[in-house]
Amino acid sequence: MVYDAVIIGGGACGLMCSAQAGLLGKRTLLLERNDKLGAKILISGGGRCNFTNLHTSPTNFISENPNFLHSVFSRWSVEDTLSFFRCYGGIIGEEKTLGQLFPKSNKAKDVVSMFSKLMYETHQDVWLQTEVRSVEKLDGGYSVHLLRQGVEERLHCSKLVIASGGLPVGKLGASDLALRVARHFGLSVVPTAPALVPLTITGKDADWYASLAGNSIFARVFNSKISFEENILFTHWGLSGPAILQISSYWRPGDTFTIDLLPKFRLEELIKTERSLGGKRTVGQLLQGYFTRKFVDALAKFIPVHVKIASLSKVDAKLIIDVVHRFPVKPAGDKGYDKAEVMRGGVSTTELNAGTLESKRYPGLYFGGEAVDITGWLGGFNFQWAWSSGHAIAQDL
Ligand SMILES: Cc1cc2nc3c(=O)[nH]c(=O)nc-3n(C[C@H](O)[C@H](O)[C@H](O)COP(=O)(O)OP(=O)(O)OC[C@H]3O[C@@H](n4cnc5c(N)ncnc54)[C@H](O)[C@@H]3O)c2cc1C
Structure with missing residues (x-):
């Protein structure tokens, strides 16, 4: 033929x-x-x-x-x-x-x-x-x-x-x-x-990510070139979920990217409103309106969740805003061709x-x-x- x-x-x-x-x-x-x-x-x-x-x-x-x-x-x-x-x-x-x-x-x-x-x-x-x-x-x-x-x-x-x-x-x-x-x-x-691939985290923060395995959050994941608003998923070895797969295609070994954990709100505004109401709730209670209890407990590693909003210092307010809106991630690597799309x-x-x-x-x-x-x-x-x-x-x- x-x-x-x-x-x-x-x-x-x-x-x-x-x-x-x-x-x-x-x-x-x-x-x-x-x-x-x-x-x-x-x-x-x-x-x-x-x-x-x-x-x-x-x-x-x-x-x-x-x-x-x-x-x-x-x-x-x-x-x-x-x-x-x-x-x-x-x-x-x-x-x-x-x-x-x-x-x-x-x-x-x-x-x-x-x-x-x-x-x-x-x-x-x-x-x-x-x-x-x-x-x-x-x-x-x-x-x-x-x-x-x-x-x-x-x-x-x-x-x-x-x-x-x-x-x-x-x-x-x-x-x-x-x-x-x-x-x-x-x-x-x-x-x-590999692209559209989950990313791994090792080192001192690895246990923190693993402790959240199975939790999913709607987030904005971005670097200097590109930004994606979709879910991220915490896993035993790092991060997955659509927004992470998307940014992985733009990630190179050694790069850092940033996650806005609350992209639909401005925490500055939420804190200001809370203060105008007397600021009796703690940072953790405020955040629990937007995240699960488990996630707020995990954030306690980085921010003072037990402080009342009324007594929050400027420095702590900035820290909390930075952690929530500009959470830095430095992956160790990716999951390789077997897990890449x-x-x-x-x-x-x-x-x-x-x-x-x-x-x-x-x-x-x-x-x-x-x-x-x-x-x-x-x-x-x-x-x-x-x-x-x-x-x-x-x-x-
Ligand atoms: C888990 C997973 C889910 C995905 N989901 C989506 C989705 O929902 N939407 C989307 O747009 N994309 C998705 N993709 C990506 C999409 O599958 C690929 O982009 C697409 O299949 C590429 O098409 P292709 O024909 O170029 O290659 P392939 O579909 O990979 O086809 C290549 C073919 O060549 C054959 N082949 C390779 N080497 C040889 C050889 N030496 N001799 C003979 N045959 C050979 C392979 O067996 C294979 O069948 C997904 C990928 C994966 C891994």
Whole structure:
């Protein structure tokens, strides 16, 4: 069989690429090392798949060149994702929070079924349990060295799509293939790191964080560049929760960031009001209107919770305001690729044509999805990038 293209990776990008190629009347062969398609889609969003975000724009992505996204999103937008899911999968998007869309059925498997059906109907071939080991350049194409159900083979193709994702979560099939191929071909790779990942705390404050394990607080987490208002979660080893995952993508080892523990209120104002009422309550009693008893007890490590507001000195008032609104955090590290939702960095966009994602130096070689130096925020942005890039590549096959 002579295919228009070989696609490596049966995740979000590879599936969209194959399905779109099928709709254009092309034939592709998709190679996937797992024994099923869409392993990450199936577990994403807690099995419900947050498949896009209504507010998607290049500002929701980290990349050395976020402007690269304008071209890709102008060709396949959030509206296109929504109508595609509705038309081919009967999947209606339902907004949960902050523009995050999930299938109304709450079933991620509906998304994978939609792609499988479409690929079957458009005669796309799929080889499961097929691991690509390496790729070589040939005259007029590429040679793909693979291990298919234990047997080594070589495939030749004129167009090759690398949609093999990033490094997170090895047990779901992740591999470094895209990075290896890029380096082998001398393409520039932006340094990679776990992103959307929980952060660890060690040292003298570790016990304080552990004592709050399981407690969640709505907070604003920020550094000099960016700010996120969502929940944070204390754990036995440090911090997690959406706001922490978001800031983790901007965090570098050694960095400090700040948490405003009470972002919807100004403590100065609350103290002033309390004083005008006589200031009979203690700092702890005032804070208990906004935090759990457990959390106020924990704050006692840093601030005088038993002092009455009426007798609070200026210095103590400033300390309390600082701790509540400017709580500094210096993580020791992150939980690594096994707990990360995505990889930061990847194949540099400078190597790729913004319209087609084809390598500028190697005609017929394409990179899409997480393998590329485009990393979305938490909230459906990473899938939107995967769908958009898969679509862009398919148009060129
Ligand atoms: C726990 C978790 C939850 C997430 N939830 C969401 C969410 O709700 N919304 C969102 O937008 N994003 C979410 N993400 C991120 C999202 O899953 C990824 O951004 C997206 O899957 C990337 O798509 P991709 O096609 O580039 O890569 P992948 O989906 O990772 O697909 C790559 C595929 O290539 C295969 N492969 C790798 N190496 C080889 C090889 N050598 N040979 C053959 N096949 C190979 C892999 O097995 C895999 O199936 C989540 C991630 C995780 C880990």
